[in-house]
Amino acid sequence: MSKIKIVQIGMGPLGLKIAEFIAQRPGLKTVAAVDTGPEIIGKSLRSFSSSLNADIIITGDLDKALETRPDVAVLATVSDIKRITGQIKSIVREGIPVVSTCEELSFPFDTAPGLAAEIDAAARENGVAVVGTGVNPGFLMDALPAFMTSVCQHVERIKVKRYQDASSRRIPFQDKIGAGLSPEGFEAARKKGTLRHVGLTESVHFIAGRLGWKLERTEDIISPVFATADISLPSRTIKKGDAAGVRQVGRGFMNGQARVELVFQAAVGEPESYDEIEVIGTPGFVSRIGGGVNGDTATCAITVNAINSVIHALPGLRTMADIPMTSYSEYR
């Protein structure tokens, strides 16, 4: 069995971890690596990890990388669909399908319909599929809850919660959620947009789209989680009343009712980490993953697990619910 050849675009922390995961899979092989960073162009993948191929030198030239004739491109660059559309079109023009970690690509049909149509048309013209994936958006708060409604005769509402205790997470993650900011500092950061988990509104539309709900509006509200006592961490001290983290709530409304409600909350000192899906329907149920799912590992893994599915998907801009069902496979 010949290996699936992959070109990777974007060799930041996520791209490098994906490269390591690909290197562990017997059926997959990274054949080229692209980045725009002058400080890493010209370096071999081996210089980042001993498990990676010394012969693959990061290039700044996408066209040259595509000359390796890969079976699929893995795009781990930006969250912003506007900034990625051109790249996707260059890749699909060569008849190469795309799996991307771009959050806004996961379900852009309502949030960026023009770009979605452009990508879809380019993909169809060239007979390949494009999909945006990741653990969230892409799975825990959209594809998985949608699939779980398979057992329902009726669904009235869906609520999904992803709660994370950030106490033991990396310092950049604690920074990202605003841990330690004063109320004013938090508000300033919120306005700048740096606290936002990208993709929550896309997940709301993903679920609504699958269930056939025509939403009249969505909302995506970010607020601080305040520390209720002083918290001492190795990296910082958070004073009572300052921000311990962030709470983001996405809702989709139909006839004035929030049919979809997604809550993403990450804070230092959060009592429990978990992922929870509540389906209010017939039958109704609550499905809960205590401890939650590790986001970094899971996003890289699902991207790798989606590679074979996107190769066999129908041409066009696809979602995690309309490519062949992903799963881990020992041989890919």
Next chain:
Amino acid sequence: MSKIKIVQIGMGPLGLKIAEFIAQRPGLKTVAAVDTGPEIIGKSLRSFSSSLNADIIITGDLDKALETRPDVAVLATVSDIKRITGQIKSIVREGIPVVSTCEELSFPFDTAPGLAAEIDAAARENGVAVVGTGVNPGFLMDALPAFMTSVCQHVERIKVKRYQDASSRRIPFQDKIGAGLSPEGFEAARKKGTLRHVGLTESVHFIAGRLGWKLERTEDIISPVFATADISLPSRTIKKGDAAGVRQVGRGFMNGQARVELVFQAAVGEPESYDEIEVIGTPGFVSRIGGGVNGDTATCAITVNAINSVIHALPGLRTMADIPMTSYSEYR
């Protein structure tokens, strides 16, 4: 939008409940109903439920029913793939796809490879898909756990538990799980095969197949759950030491290790009902539905939710993991 026309074959309790569910869906319509029971042939569907169409008269003549030119056939007759293969071939010969609640059809590639190949060939020849579904097998202990591994870089083992407290279930269900039988009575019933949940071995193969695990053997072991004290129910009294229910364990082995373990346990007085998926891997996690999922409603619902997916599936004998992803939809 024109409705999807459905012929239903098998108008027992399951078929009738499916008919009621179809009648509640704006995009679906039962156009013919078939059964072999002389006591119900000639009766109108309305005579079973006020929500059903009085104009549909149950017929014993499948060929005549197929003259209504349905878009899909829903087959809710037997659990045994041997007894259903001929029927499926008659239906697909007319270019009609099939959704069936037949447990052994859910993943028959290892347990009945000859019949699976025969059905697959007939379906492909006629350009339609055939799928076996239900809440279990078909979802909770196979398709759902397989999909959840999408977030994993590695999976070492999968354990799934479905535990049900049968105290408040229907009397036929309590009978089916052997509640109240003496140890000898239970053993006799076990040997006769009446206690068996059909499809557990199929679910083991389903997961292994999705994950690329080549199993060297499977096992499917049925044992009693004994009452640890006298239990009084409206329907019966179970004496301490007699059977309160049944425990069935399916395992799939690779290199001597049980990589898949499925436990289905239903007993009167079971302390808790739940459905639980444990993935031992990277990342590992436990996903749990407290209270469990109501089997009767869920099986009928997922059958109805699979109708649109099977119409759009690639031709051949398919599984719940390789038809377009099912979900509830308000308009179908």
